Every structure is written in structure tokens, then in C-alpha cells.
Amino acid sequence: MLDQLNRSAFRLPSLRTFRSLSPLSRREMRVGLIFLTPWIIGFLAFTLLPIIASLVFSFMDMRITDGILNAPQFVGLDNYQRLFSDPQIWTWSSGTRGSLWITLRFGLFALPVGILAPLGLAILLNNPNLKGTMAFRSLFYMPYIIPFVAAIFLWGGMLNPESGWINRALVSLGIPKESTPNWANDINWVYPTYVIMGIWGIGNAMLIMLSGLQSVPTELYDAAKVDGANSWQSFRNVTFPMISPVIFYNVTLSMVGLFQYFLVPLVVNNGTGRPGGATMFYNLYLYRTFFTFQNMSYGSAMAWLLFVLILIVTLFLFGTARYWVYYAGESRS
Amino acid sequence: MNRKAWRNVRLTMKSLTITIFTLAILFIFLSPFAFMVFTSLKTQDQISIIGAPIWPARPAIYENEETGQTLEMFTVPMSECEGSDGERGNQNLAIIRKGLRESTFIDPDELERGEFICAVSWRNLKRPWQFSPTWDNYKRAWESIPGTFPRVIGNTTFYALSTLVGTLISCTLVAYGFSRFRFPGRDFLFVVLISTIFLPAFVTVIPTYTFFQRIGWVGTWLPLIVPAYFANAYNVFLIRQYFMTLPRELDEAAMIDGANPWQILWLVIIPQSYPVLLAVTVFHIVFAWNDFFGPLIYLSTARQHWPISVALQTFNGIYGQQPQLIQAGSLMAMIAPLILFVLAQRFFVQGIVITGVEK
Numbered sequence: 001m002l003d004q005l006n007r008s009a010f011r012l013p014s015l016r017t018f019r020s021l022s023p024l025s026r027r028e029m030r031v032g033l034i035f036l037t038p039w040i041i042g043f044l045a046f047t048l049l050p051i052i053a054s055l056v057f058s059f060m061d062m063r064i065t066d067g068i069l070n071a072p073q074f075v076g077l078d079n080y081q082r083l084f085s086d087p088q089i090w091t092w093s094s095g096t097r098g099s100l101w102i103t104l105r106f107g108l109f110a111l112p113v114g115i116l117a118p119l120g121l122a123i124l125l126n127n128p129n130l131k132g133t134m135a136f137r138s139l140f141y142m143p144y145i146i147p148f149v150a151a152i153f154l155w156g157g158m159l160n161p162e163s164g165w166i167n168r169a170l171v172s173l174g175i176p177k178e179s180t181p182n183w184a185n186d187i188n189w190v191y192p193t194y195v196i197m198g199i200w201g202i203g204n205a206m207l208i209m210l211s212g213l214q215s216v217p218t219e220l221y222d223a224a225k226v227d228g229a230n231s232w233q234s235f236r237n238v239t240f241p242m243i244s245p246v247i248f249y250n251v252t253l254s255m256v257g258l259f260q261y262f263l264v265p266l267v268v269n270n271g272t273g274r275p276g277g278a279t280m281f282y283n284l285y286l287y288r289t290f291f292t293f294q295n296m297s298y299g300s301a302m303a304w305l306l307f308v309l310i311l312i313v314t315l316f317l318f319g320t321a322r323y324w325v326y327y328a329g330e331s332r333s
Numbered sequence: 334m335n336r337k338a339w340r341n342v343r344l345t346m347k348s349l350t351i352t353i354f355t356l357a358i359l360f361i362f363l364s365p366f367a368f369m370v371f372t373s374l375k376t377q378d379q380i381s382i383i384g385a386p387i388w389p390a391r392p393a394i395y396e397n398e399e400t401g402q403t404l405e406m407f408t409v410p411m412s413e414c415e416g417s418d419g420e421r422g423n424q425n426l427a428i429i430r431k432g433l434r435e436s437t438f439i440d441p442d443e444l445e446r447g448e449f450i451c452a453v454s455w456r457n458l459k460r461p462w463q464f465s466p467t468w469d470n471y472k473r474a475w476e477s478i479p480g481t482f483p484r485v486i487g488n489t490t491f492y493a494l495s496t497l498v499g500t501l502i503s504c505t506l507v508a509y510g511f512s513r514f515r516f517p518g519r520d521f522l523f524v525v526l527i528s529t530i531f532l533p534a535f536v537t538v539i540p541t542y543t544f545f546q547r548i549g550w551v552g553t554w555l556p557l558i559v560p561a562y563f564a565n566a567y568n569v570f571l572i573r574q575y576f577m578t579l580p581r582e583l584d585e586a587a588m589i590d591g592a593n594p595w596q597i598l599w600l601v602i603i604p605q606s607y608p609v610l611l612a613v614t615v616f617h618i619v620f621a622w623n624d625f626f627g628p629l630i631y632l633s634t635a636r637q638h639w640p641i642s643v644a645l646q647t648f649n650g651i652y653g654q655q656p657q658l659i660q661a662g663s664l665m666a667m668i669a670p671l672i673l674f675v676l677a678q679r680f681f682v683q684g685i686v687i688t689g690v691e692k
Contacts, residue, residue, distance in 0.1 A: 005528065035506045147667055211689070
């Protein structure tokens with residue numbers, strides 16, 4: 001799906017192309033645009049206009065108090081001044097980190113897991129000696145469709161320090177009761193807790209990677225074998241390049257998702273930032289600014305900072321793609 | 334053993350090992366379901382007792398069918414009992430008279446032996462556990478989920494279906510426009526459509542919310558339903574990919590017969606596209622069933638409209654100290670998507686593969 005963005009399609013057609021259209025092509029364009037109308041209207045009304053509006057909001061003072069919007073006032077760069085000096089976002093010193101660092105730190109921890117776990121599982125399920133691949137595939141995917149809130153409560157129960165099965169299992173493995181983790185309530189264990197809860201969401205990526213693996217032509221493996229490659233070499237030089245587009249797709253979407261991570265802390269730790277402020281993710285702080293305190297203008301400024309950050313990282317990822325993402329049938333320049 | 338047979342044995346061993354290994358991972362991966370079922374059938378007491386079994390149980394009792402008398406069961410070291418003639422080990426006995434120095438028991442498995450005295454204090458004895466599911470938890474969860482369960486499920490179903498109609502109609506039209514008409518700027522528009530998946534939600538949510546708040550839509554279904562009628566990137570992409578695989582010859586034949594573009598879509602394309610439309614349907618229903626953020630911001634003040642996700646979260650806020658109710662509620666919330674998944678697995682798998690792998 002993302003290949004669409006790799007091509008040169010971002011180029012707008014010139015006015016001359018429109019003028020030189022034949023009457024028949026004009027007709028085709030008119031009819032085509034009629035079918036695109038629902039999306040074009042939706043894009044203007046629910047995407048483009050709101051983007052511009054939030055940029056405008058970020059230069060205003062706008063709040064909702066008791067359900068009533070105040071009279072918006074132009075305040076220039078005030079919101080941005082606050083944004084770039086907000087200790088809640090930027091604090092780096094020891095103790096509680098700022099929201100932006102929390103988000104980045106968690107992302108650097110969760111992204112590799114979110115790619116390697118489904119990849120490992122897909123490689124396992126792709127093993128020709130495995131029996132019942134189809135059943136395994138469905139069963140590993142299945143938790144993905146469980147309502148998110150319900151899945152969190154299941155894992156919350158599993159990870160309950162007293163009655164959860166994980167700590168019971170640890171105790172029965174011989175770990176003393178006192179040194180079992182306090183999971184979601186412990187500042188050092190809360191990120192692993194979130195990652196464990198996220199493991200149930202790997203079904204989607206696993207399916208995509210599995211079908212990527214299945215589409216690698218077997219001749220390539222045979223050729224590698226003839227050349228004397230061992231299994232790591234054939235993974236490194238055959239499998240990985242062939243599935244790199246699929247990995248790229250998952251890395252990009254996970255990254256965009258992790259920048260916006262906040263629903264899990266909102267439900268698990270009630271959006272309070274507990275324990276010790278460690279779960280006040282950037283987007284959670286943004287959510288509270290906008291929804292709890294109904295400060296639309298500061299929220300918009302925060303959203304725009306996030307937007308720009310995601311844009312930079314996405315462009316960077318797309319820039320690196322030419323070095324490691326291989327598209328079959330396309331010559332590498 | 335000849336060489337071929339030996340090779341077969343080795344292959345079987347190999348596939349046995351890897352299958353068992355995968356099964357073990359699957360077992361751990363799905364264990365929270367067992368946890369949920371077990372916990373949802375426990376009593377509050379059992380959950381708080383340390384050392385209670387993991388399966389739903391209560392301390393064992395013995396009911397005498399003739400007298401209708403119920404007695405508590407205890408695990409008694411038999412060496413302390415009179416007339417034990419060298420019997421060793423522990424047995425589960427029903428207590429008749431509790432004492433601190435000696436207690437009187439009967440053995441439910443050996444009633445003819447009658448009452449006998451053991452030199453034990455009943456306070457120091459452990460009680461055996463008996464399998465005993467508490468089905469009542471489901472009834473309580475059913476009634477105490479905010480708005481009651483049937484209503485919440487009704488709301489969720491309404492949300493899923495009313496947005497499904499819009500998604501199917503709008504995404505099909507837009508996908509048709511992107512796949513069957515050629516004109517300058519089309520590819521540019523398509524790239525714009527795909528790029529919207531990178532947009533952080535809050536950039537658009539804040540002004541949209543403020544606007545809906547101004548016109549009095551917050552607290553109603555409208556902010557959740559209306560946008561669904563204007564197409565979205567994932568489903569348009571999915572349907573477009575499918576349309577592109579359909580041969581154009583049929584369209585052209587219909588065109589020569591004088592069909593207009595609407596008729597071609599309705600009579601030629603859609604009848605060939607049930608697999609992808611079903612995939613969009615199941616994805617959308619699961620999405621709507623899961624959707625937490627939208628209902629949270631637009632419906633949190635309108636309790637009567639709450640779908641399952643928001644109701645379950647509030648339920649957890651109120652009954653968090655009673656895990657058995659939370660687990661029962663979670664199980665009830667996931668039944669519908671699970672049934673859908675079992676019925677329509679094929680479409681889930683196909684749909685995901687198209688979005689992730691295809692270009």
C-alpha cells in the first residue's frame with residue numbers, strides 16, 4: 001500500500017494537460033470525479049479544513065468552559081512559547097521524564113518487539129515441517145479481533161501482582177514472592193507490561209509477514225543452497241530482501257502508531273500518568289489538554305508539533321527505504 | 334531399517350518437535366482466555382484467598398442425602414485418628430463436632446465406619462477445594478454493566494451497522510472512480526488519500542470536535558456516523574486493489590451494450606466483488622466493536638448511547654475490586670466478534686494480505 005507513495009505520483013499535473021484533453025477524456029474525467037466526490041468532500045470537510053483550522057487554533061486562545069466556547073482571541077506565538085518550554089513535555093533530568101521522551105523511549109522499546117515478534121512467529125508458521133499451519137495462523141491472529149478494552153482487562157488480570165497467572169507461574173518456577181514484578185504499578189515494569197499487553201496485537205503484522213514469506217520463490221532458496229549458503233546467509237540474502245517491503249510497511253505504520261500511543265495508559269492507569277508520571281505519554285497529555293481541560297488552542301499546538309515530528313520521521317524512513325527495501329521487478333539504482 | 338524408512342522417521346520427528354513447540358507457544362499466547370473463563374466463574378472469596386486453586390472452586394462440603402445435613406470438609410492426617418490401624422496419609426473427612434484438641438469426623442466415602450475422633454484442632458486443618466462455578470457472575474455483569482448489557486450491545490450493533498452502510502457505499506464508489514477512470518491528477522489524489530493514514534488523529538480531531546460541539550452534535554451519534562459516509566483510505570485501497578484484478582473486457586462489453594458507468598458498477602463489478610466487500614464488512618464490524626476513542630469523546634456525556642467499549646471501561650472503574658465481574662463482562666463483550674471471526678476467517682486473512690503485501 002505504501003509503495004504508492006514511493007513513486008513519483010506526488011507530482012501535480014500541469015494546467016496544460018487539462019487543456020489538451022480530448023472531449024472523450026474530459027467526459028471520462030468528469031464521470032471519474034463524480035465517483036470520487038464522497039471522498040473529496042470528506043477529505044475537505046474532515047481532513048484538510050480541520051488541519052488548517054487546528055493551525056489557526058494554535059495561534060488563538062480558545063477554550064471550552066462548561067460546554068461554552070470562549071470568544072477566540074489572537075495570541076500570536078504564545079501557545080508555541082508555552083509548548084517549547086513546557087516541563088511536562090521536555091523535562092530530561094532524573095526522575096520523571098517529559099512526555100515526549102516517554103513516548104520516544106517507549107517507542108524505541110516497543111517497535112523492535114512489534115516487528116520481531118510477528119516476524120519470528122511468521123517464520124515459525126512458514127516452516128514446511130509444521131502441521132496445521134492454517135489452524136495456527138487463525139488462532140494466533142484471533143486475539144487481534146478481541147475488543148481492545150476487554151483484552152486489556154484480560155491482561156490486567158493475568159498481570160495482577162497478587163492473583164495473576166504470570167506471577168503465580170514465576171513463584172512456582174522458584175522466584176520468591178517478594179521479588180515478583182508489580183507490573184503496571186511499578187515504574188520499572190510498566191513499559192514491559194504495556195509491551196506484553198500489545199503482544200496480542202501482532203496478528204495483523206504476522207499475517208502480512210507470513211504471506212510475504214510464502215511469496216518468496218523457492219528457486220531462490222535452491223540457488224542459495226547450491227551456492228553453499230547456510231540458513232542464516234539464505235535468510236540474510238534471500239528472505240530478508242524479498243520481504244523487506246512488508247517489513248517496511250509494518251515499521252512505518254507501527255512508528256506512526258507509537259507516536260500516538262495513549263489508549264493503553266488511558267485505560268490501564270486511568271490516564272493519570274501513574275506510576276510516578278511514567279505513563280504520561282505525549283498523546284495522553286495532549287488528550288487531557290484537549291478533552292479534560294478543553295484547551296483547544298494549546299492542544300492544537302501540541303498536535304501540530306506531533307504532526308511535524310511524524311512527518312520528519314516518515315520522510316526519513318522513506319529516504320532510507322532505497323537502501324534496504326527491495327522491490328522485485330524494479331531495478332535498484 | 335532401510336534408509337528410506339529412517340529418513341521418514343527423522344522427518345516425522347522433526348515435524349513433531351516443531352508442532353509441539355508451536356503448540357506450546359500458542360498455549361501461552363491464548364492462556365489469558367483460560368484465565369478469563371476461570372476467573373469469571375470464581376467467587377469473590379476465592380480470589381482473595383492466597384493458595385486457592387486457579388480453577389473455580391469453593392471449600393468442599395459434604396451433604397448427607399438422607400438427613401439433608403451439610404458438613405464442612407477438612408483434610409485430616411489419618412495417623413491422629415482412633416481406629417486408624419496404621420493408616421497413613423491424609424484424607425478428606427466431614428466434620429461433625431469441632432474441637433481445639435480433638436474433633437469428631439465421618440468419612441463420606443466410608444459411612445458405615447460411623448463417627449470417630451481424631452486428635453487434631455480443626456483450626457489447624459486445611460480445607461479441600463471442590464469444583465464449583467459461580468454462574469451468577471454473568472447475571473450480575475449482565476445487569477450491572479452501565480445501561481445493562483442488552484442495551485449496550487444494541488448500541489454497539491447500531492453503531493456498527495449504521496457506519497457499515499456508509500463505508501460500503503462510499504468506499505465502493507470511490508474505489509470504482511480510482512480503478513476504472515483515467516484522468517490527469519487521479520494518481521495525485523490517490524497518493525493524498527493514502528497519505529491520510531499518517532496524519533495524527535488529534536490534528537483533525539480538535540477542530541472537528543470543537544465544530545461538532547458548536548452545532549450541538551456532541552452527545553449524539555452523528556459525529557460518529559456521518560464521517561463514515563465519506564470513505565476512508567484503508568477500505569478504498571482494499572476495494573480498489575480488488576477491482577483492478579477484475580478483467581476490463583466485461584466492462585467494455587457492457588459499455589458496448591449501452592450500459593452507463595453506474596450500471597457497469599452495479600451489474601458487472603459488484604456481482605464479482607463479494608469477497609472483498611465481505612472482507613470490508615467484517616473488518617468494519619470488528620473496528621466498530623473495538624472503537625473506543627470516538628465514542629469516548631463524543632458520547633461520554635450520553636450514557637444511554639454507550640457502546641460496549643466505553644461501558645466496559647466504566648464498569649471496570651466501578652467494579653474494579655471484583656475481577657470476576659470484570660472478566661465475565663469482558664467475555665460477554667467479545668462473543669460477537671469471536672463468532673464473526675469463526676464464521677468469516679477467510680475474509681479477514683485475504684483482506685489483510687491485500688493491504689499489507691500488494692502494491
